[in-house]
Amino acid sequence: MALPTGNSGVAHSFGLEFDGITIKSITEVSGLKIEQDVVQYKENGPDGKYRIINQPGRPKAPDITLTRGLSEDTSFESWVKDSRFGKMSDVRKGGAIIVYDYEGNPIKRYKLENAWPKSLEIGSMKAGDTSYLQEKLVLTCESIEVE
Template sequence: MALPDLDSSVGHSFGLEVDGITIKSITEVSGLKMEQDVIELKQNGPDGKYMIKKLPGRWKSGEVTLTRPLTSDQSFEKWVKDSQFGKMSDVRKGGAVIVYDYEGNAVKRYKLTAAWPKSLEIGSLKAGDTSVLTEKLVVTYERLEVE
């Protein structure tokens, strides 16, 4: 059953798909951004007046931060470790950030090109704290496209 238009923007959960493997336990995604340079063309118009025209330039690369509860899954750690050892031919991957609805159906996909992990941060460790431990993976990418 399709969601009504007003409910279609609700992101119930998120996933990261890389090399055909989907990690569905992502709880927060931030930094998804499509951006390009702006080129200013300065010229005189037909009437001789000075004007500035703005033109689209090159695409900019970006970074996305993915947060998930700490689990026994080692995929984030392995990906970061491979990048630290310079195995970039193995590390640069195509993938997608996926937004799921309440029924687990993919609502939207954000395709990442030549993505690789920049950093992995473990949440604060406090004795006696009752909050969920998290890990944040920052992934840099060369291009973002909406599918």
């Protein structure tokens, strides 16, 4: 899945894949971040000067927000419902967020381990507003890897 020469990897479209099912109607993904703690080691060096050494610590688990237009698809709601009732063995899923090029070919995958829904928010509803309703699903996961 290498990027074609001269392609900057514009996020033309993207989707969420879990259990072999791909949802491509997602309009926004935020929070894709690989991060770790910083552990500070403080000491006096051989010359007596105080110094701080930053070292890599434990990885941090990200929260990823997926936004899509409200539709008849109930996959987000079902997933949230199962997590609220404690069916965590069914709720924790491995999957990926996939970025596609303009021809629909996958160019990058962000693999999520043990992801589950933290919250689901329905956009605000205003009388007379002509914008479409959106739903935002916030996932938490144990780790994220770039494939």
